[in-house]
Amino acid sequence: MKISRPILCALLGLAGLAGPFTAPAQTETRAASGAASAPAASAATAATAASAPVVAGAGTQYSEEGADTCLGCHDEDSATYAAKAIFKTRHARQGDARAPFGPGGLQCEACHGPGARHSSKGSKKALTINNFKSDSFLTVAQRNQPCLGCHQDRPRSGWHAGAHERANLACSDCHEVHVEHDPVLAKSSQPEVCYACHIQQRADFHKSSTHPVRFGLMACSDCHNAHGSTNPALLLKSTLNQTCYSCHAEKRGPFLWEHAPVAEDCTLCHSSHGSVRAALLNKSPPLLCQQCHTVTGHPALAYTGASLPGGAAGPSIFLLAGSCSNCHSQVHGSNHPAGAKLMR
Numbered sequence: 267m268k269i270s271r272p273i274l275c276a277l278l279g280l281a282g283l284a285g286p287f288t289a290p291a292q293t294e295t296r297a298a299s300g301a302a303s304a305p306a307a308s309a310a311t312a313a314t315a316a317s318a319p320v321v322a323g324a325g326t327q328y329s330e331e332g333a334d335t336c337l338g339c340h341d342e343d344s345a346t347y348a349a350k351a352i353f354k355t356r357h358a359r360q361g362d363a364r365a366p367f368g369p370g371g372l373q374c375e376a377c378h379g380p381g382a383r384h385s386s387k388g389s390k391k392a393l394t395i396n397n398f399k400s401d402s403f404l405t406v407a408q409r410n411q412p413c414l415g416c417h418q419d420r421p422r423s424g425w426h427a428g429a430h431e432r433a434n435l436a437c438s439d440c441h442e443v444h445v446e447h448d449p450v451l452a453k454s455s456q457p458e459v460c461y462a463c464h465i466q467q468r469a470d471f472h473k474s475s476t477h478p479v480r481f482g483l484m485a486c487s488d489c490h491n492a493h494g495s496t497n498p499a500l501l502l503k504s505t506l507n508q509t510c511y512s513c514h515a516e517k518r519g520p521f522l523w524e525h526a527p528v529a530e531d532c533t534l535c536h537s538s539h540g541s542v543r544a545a546l547l548n549k550s551p552p553l554l555c556q557q558c559h560t561v562t563g564h565p566a567l568a569y570t571g572a573s574l575p576g577g578a579a580g581p582s583i584f585l586l587a588g589s590c591s592n593c594h595s596q597v598h599g600s601n602h603p604a605g606a607k608l609m610r
């Protein structure tokens with residue numbers, strides 16, 4: 267018979283056999299100073315008192331000697347060794363009081379949570395500590411909590427409004443913490459992290475006309491806030507055009523003669539990721555323009571195949587070569603007094 271935890275706790279409590287997972291207000295047993303500057307007891311107690319959510323499997327007590335306890339088993343020879351590289355990262359800055367390894371920090375347990383139970387001899391090693399991975403016994407929200415505890419600052423203030431949070435992504439789906447250089451933070455290696463899930467975008471960025479992401483000159487995060495935003499498509503700026511203007515400022519205008527679709531939405535003509543046509547265009551002119559424009563203003567030519575070379579109506583000057591933009595070159599808007607038809 268499977269006894270539920272509360273009942274088991276009550277029984278053990280009555281028998282005076284309270285196990286490590288029963289009492290949230292146990293006294294802090296961590297030594298005040300360990301070989302590798304163990305965290306100050308006060309900070310540890312404060313964290314315990316604030317009582318991190320008591321989760322199935324994990325204990326509530328911190329280990330005796332912080333990182334030294336953990337490294338006792340997770341050392342270079344151990345099969346589970348994963349820790350070393352973290353000492354080369356910002357998380358291990360000893361002078362930074364905000365960092366896990368800073369003065370008073372909880373070290374490994376700042377992220378992995380109280381680890382006395384996991385560390386104790388004879389305890390189950392799997393399922394007793396937050397491993398931040400999808401096979402964890404914790405929910406995604408519980409796994410993310412330690413990270414958000416320190417990182418719910420401005421860049422992630424929209425985390426809870428974003429598509430990634432809704433899709434149940436964990437911080438560790440994009441971030442690697444136990445490496446010297448987290449790939450998602452570098453322009454050149456970031457796209458691969460995203461492509462693991464966004465395969466359509468992988469294809470788009472390998473087309474002939476793209477933003478120079480493939481060459482490591484730009485990254486997804488130049489346009490998107492992967493942490494979530496209240497803007498459409500997790501964009502950095504509040505509208506699509508604002509995002510484009512942040513680099514293509516000359517397209518913002520103001521223009522004496524605006525071209526309505528440009529001010530409205532760049533993606534009426536351009537794809538933001540990649541296209542097989544020049545200049546990231548969605549369609550090639552004249553078709554691009556003819557989606558909206560018919561024969562207005564021009565000799566009443568039917569802009570169809572009939573007007574192409576070899577067609578019934580004979581070749582039309584309006585459709586050849588560079589097509590519409592041969593004459594209407596200022597397609598993004600014109601400041602010329604006589605530029606109303608976007609020709610100069």
Ligand code: HEC
Nearest residue numbers: 329335336338339346374378381385391392393395396397
């Ligand atoms: C007595 C030795 C020992 C100590 C001390 C110890 N660990 Fe472990 N730990 C292990 C072993 C063995 C495993 C592998 C479990 C497995 O793969 O089944 C493990 C696994 C883990 C995992 C992965 C768990 C999982 O479910 O995949 C994490 C994370 C971890 N340890 C962190 C820590 C931290 C943080 C500390 C210090 C608070 C610590 N360990 C102290 C022996 C130890």
Ligand code: HEC
Nearest residue numbers: 333336340348349357366373374377397398438442443444
């Ligand atoms: C900043 C938060 C953070 C700190 C501090 C931290 N870890 Fe981790 N640890 C993680 C995350 C996230 C993972 C999941 C895998 C990854 O990102 O590399 C992980 C994974 C692990 C694993 C499992 C590796 C595997 O492949 O199964 C072990 C063991 C581990 N950490 C031990 C430690 C030890 C020991 C320390 C202290 C020296 C420590 N961690 C400090 C965040 C942290």
Ligand code: HEC
Nearest residue numbers: 356357362364365366376377412413416437438441443448
């Ligand atoms: C105890 C607080 C604390 C916890 C817990 C914590 N971090 Fe950090 N983290 C920091 C500090 C402090 C920095 C350095 C910030 C700076 O230098 O501006 C940092 C930096 C980072 C950076 C930037 C690294 C760089 O090289 O620029 C990333 C990414 C990061 N943390 C992710 C995580 C993730 C993911 C987790 C959870 C697994 C986590 N952090 C848990 C405090 C923490």
Ligand code: HEC
Nearest residue numbers: 410413414417421430435436437439440450451487491492
């Ligand atoms: C979908 C991928 C993705 C997820 C999920 C993700 N991040 Fe990030 N993170 C990034 C990218 C990309 C960057 C670098 C560019 C930037 O700052 O936007 C970054 C940068 C960071 C940084 C360093 C720069 C800064 O903004 O301070 C921290 C800290 C960080 N992330 C924490 C977190 C935490 C905490 C979580 C979980 C709540 C998380 N991230 C989830 C992709 C992700």
Ligand code: HEC
Nearest residue numbers: 429430433439440459460462463486487490492498499500
């Ligand atoms: C673990 C898988 C995974 C990774 C890695 C990942 N994403 Fe996503 N992303 C998703 C899922 C799932 C959605 C939601 C899809 C949906 O709603 O159709 C999403 C949605 C998005 C959206 C669309 C949001 C919207 O409102 O339509 C953008 C933009 C995005 N991700 C960018 C990124 C970027 C940039 C990275 C890399 C820094 C990244 N993603 C990494 C899984 C991932």
Ligand code: HEC
Nearest residue numbers: 457460461464467477479485486488489499506533537538
């Ligand atoms: C030049 C800016 C820019 C860059 C760089 C960029 N995106 Fe986007 N992305 C956008 C815009 C704008 C949209 C929304 C409108 C659209 O569909 O074009 C979008 C939409 C998305 C969507 C939602 C689905 C969709 O197509 O509408 C996903 C997912 C996405 N981007 C992922 C990525 C990934 C992954 C990268 C990096 C490999 C990336 N983006 C780089 C501007 C950009």
Ligand code: HEC
Nearest residue numbers: 475476477478488489509510512513532536538544545546
């Ligand atoms: C972070 C800066 C940045 C942002 C934001 C940005 N671009 Fe670009 N854009 C570039 C760079 C860099 C190039 C490449 C210029 C080159 O190759 O000489 C480029 C090139 C282009 C080109 C010409 C491509 C070609 O093959 O000639 C178009 C069209 C374009 N961007 C449209 C957009 C649109 C639409 C948006 C908004 C969704 C946008 N850009 C947002 C930086 C940006």
Ligand code: HEC
Nearest residue numbers: 507510511514517527528531532534535536545591597598
């Ligand atoms: C009505 C269709 C249309 C709209 C809307 C549009 N463009 Fe273009 N864009 C074009 C055409 C056509 C070209 C190619 C011009 C050529 O052949 O020289 C082009 C070329 C470009 C180029 C590369 C050449 C150059 O002029 O620098 C950039 C960058 C660009 N557009 C950015 C934008 C941005 C940013 C927006 C939104 C503010 C936008 N476009 C809206 C039609 C459009």
Ligand code: HEC
Nearest residue numbers: 525526527534551554555557558590591594597606607608
């Ligand atoms: C998404 C629809 C759309 C697309 C695509 C489009 N336009 Fe326009 N265009 C408009 C609208 C709307 C106006 C404003 C009409 C008005 O003010 O009466 C306009 C105005 C114009 C004008 C000025 C007309 C006048 O009466 O002053 C010219 C010239 C023009 N467009 C050329 C082009 C060319 C060339 C292309 C292809 C590169 C193109 N347009 C693509 C919607 C579009």
Ligand code: HEC
Nearest residue numbers: 552555556559562563564583584585589590592593594607
């Ligand atoms: C050989 C040069 C040339 C080419 C090529 C050309 N146009 Fe024009 N277009 C003109 C001239 C000149 C006017 C101005 C007529 C006027 O002022 O009455 C004009 C006017 C227009 C207008 C404004 C209509 C109005 O009522 O004033 C639109 C819209 C337009 N063109 C769209 C296009 C489209 C779409 C294409 C491509 C299929 C195209 N043009 C190709 C020369 C050209």
